[in-house]
Amino acid sequence: MAALLEGPATDDADPERGRPAAGSGAASGERPPRRRQSPAPRTVLAVASLGVFMAFVDATIVNVAFPDIERSFPGTSIAALSWVLSAYNIVFAAFLVAAGRLADLLGRRRVFLVGLVLFTAASGLCAAAPSPEVLIAVRLLQALGAALIVPSSLGLVLDAFPPERGAHAVALLTAVGAVGAGIGPSVGGLLVTVGDWRLVFLVNVPLGIAAYVLSRRHLVESRTPGRRRVPDLLGALVFAASVSALVLAVTQGQDWGWTSPQVLGAFAASVVLLAVFVRRSAHHRAPVVDLALLRNRTFSVANGMSIIASAGFFAYTLSNILFLTGVWRYSVLEAGLAVTPGPFVAAAVAGPGSRLAERHGHRLVLVAGGLVWGAAVLWLVLRVGTTPAFVAEWLPASVLLGVGAGLMLPNLSGAAIASAPGEDFATATGLHAVARQVGAALGVAVVVAIIGTPAPAQAPAAFDDAWIFAAACLAGAGLGCLFVGRVQAAAPS
Template sequence: MTSSPTRTVNPWIVLAIASAATFMVMLDTQVLFVAFDDIRASFPSVSFTTMSWTLSAYTIALAATLVTAGRMTDRFGRRRTFVTGLVVFTTASLLCGLAPTPGLLVAFRVVQAFGAAALMPSSLALVLSVFPSARVPVAVATWGAAGAFAAGVGPTVGALLVEGFGWRSVFLVNVPVGIVAVALSIRLLPESREAVRERFPDVLGILLLAGSLTLLSLGIVQSEQWGAVSIPTASVVACGLAVLAWFVRRSLAVPHPALDLSLFTRPSFRWANITTAVFTIGFTAMFFALIQFMTTVWHYSVVETGLAMMPAAFIVMVLAPFMGRVAARYGQRRLLVPGGLVYAASGAYLLFSLDTDPAWATDLLPASLLTGIGASLVLPQLTSAAVRELSSDEYGAGAAVNQAIRQFGATFGIALTVALLAGATPSDAVEHFQRVWSLILACGVLASVAALALPRASRPVAPDPAPVPVGTTN
């Protein structure tokens, strides 16, 4: 790994800036679910299908460009990519907040996704580049906790912003935060990039990867409207798989592929990403389904719903850094296996407790506590397990693959939840939601089973890193 000229850098400051950017991106993603109805009300002549692209376009663009952005992070510099992502994301947020038409709002959401795609892998790559390997699980757990906490508080923050200032405020609030983050990043973050600068990655491979992920995301996102087994859905998914197969074949043949597929030959990377996919499906399904359940079955307001979900978010915020220290000492596997089972227990509790009578303290709070504990054990450890066997030159690409898989898992989790809830009526809504709780139970168990395949590891706890001079090897 090469770095900018030697200067003193505090790893914890780097972690704080990277975590703040992650929080901003994840918060923006979650608050828009709450703001969607208010956005639709601003454009009453536009159909629901058209307005849904304010959500879908972002999801598809982000999933399609994450891996490529991660590869560019290692090639062109982590700080440069991070700052560029901040500028793009912040500018696009401003444009979204000022958008006069739905078409422009969708277009600016795509630009916003490009900024987020640059931010996510580069922020983690920056953290990995300044922390010694023994402290990586702690740092990654803290970084991951910021995103998980943003997901938990997103509904409440979004509801308060929308009710107080309208839907445009959920975008405009990013502007001052982004400006401050850019200034701090330029001043305080070190630059680093891959040590061995080879030829530019295969351009056709980059286009094939982005195209395949776009088609697969489109098929999943649109399956609700087209039908899960309809000809349009099957055609788009089949095309996506065909292009993906072409990408794999080309990546194995060219000397400088867009993504080095040998990453998946490393057991930790392979099994951590499989665990990520399974767990993210269940995590997103629970988040999305609980919002729907509380607003449609229990008739909670959006603010009440957000507040009801806060305990799990606070548990993640408090426990995740501690769990990172445990992972640093004993390895991620020892947390991931029981964590999946704890999360499965939350699904089981929801399955046997929730009914039409609102009873937050007895029916939902215990499940929320189990959810928070399970997520604290699992979510922050997934990324550190995935990158554990990677070299410093592969940080950006490895982090991006893990984030892309999370994005696909989240997209698929929402699609499955919508399919399981389809056709629900007031008289049978509880039965439809029980299908989702069963899905969550299954995902937790399967995540634990997948995590069993991770290599055993035990790392001694190293002292907290002091400020280190950039330009040395950590």
């Protein structure tokens, strides 16, 4: 770890070409010292993509392993175990923006390497966790590592590519994250079938070591020029505590009673902490949330709808896995494969959907995508029965889910980020990622509260209720996009 605290490797090198800076020893006739050459942009993109891939595949690979985790700890309620998922989403969301500012301050390569070490070490500890409490605690560290990896990788890629190619590079990096999230369920199902849920975490260790070695060898240091400010780390903690209190109230509402002092106190604590967070954001020089950006209507609407859509997305994702393994009695591998078509359809639809949005405006595509997405989840309610029928019942829904997601998710991101001024591109990207992760945490919490631990005869109705919640979120997010204004894409700066 001490090696990560060294000074930057290329302070005296031209950041564009890797040549010695003007005024060096070469001008006075002396033999210039050997400098570390700047890597090719494609090399930076490949190395950064490996880190992003690990961070995003872990956001979905654990979903399919959740039933196996539940079987390993039979004395623990599903509400308590849901923190294995929620803790990761909350910490990831809370520290994304602060980590990005920290990377600008201390150096993107350095923060990227620290994130890799933390994520890899935490993954190994997750695999060895002897109890749910230890697993949840180590997941917090794993999420912190992911929060350091993602924004620093974005900064490294943007610094490596010329400005006119920056948007393309970011799109490729985003696509890698989407692919990681898409193949997570099938990879997770395979790993759980070969061994158990611990392999889902253990697989990160060799990948993390490889990413660290490649990063040390090929990446060079970069920082944001000019004056830099220390990010509001305390504000990030307050934000995480506020979301955690809200998730606690929702997940424990049935067990503790919705009007019990514990649940009402958790709701109240969430509101108070949120007020403290907003006040800090209004006065801190480097806040987690730039409140000025929220005065942009399209930016605010797009991020608000991202929270709602992400809640619906993660709600039905977890519900689908639990339904397939609990009601249809699929193995974990079969369940992972059953939910895989949707992400690949979404990837195929994303490109044409983006071109439609550029030609006809984001609003039309977003509203249509949200309505199709919500209708696809309603198909699960109306057509999927208790007897397995993958081709006749499940596959059509999975294809429609992919169409809706492919039309809405990428264009919602595009609308949110492109509506921000060019100089706020990185901040807008970070805030949009925060919105998605907050929605994910809330979606998981609500589904756990809805499904609970039903008797076998009551399970189908419980899953129908969870799907109805997800469908309402997705269709509502689509209708909310009627308030998205016209946006024009701007190159990142």
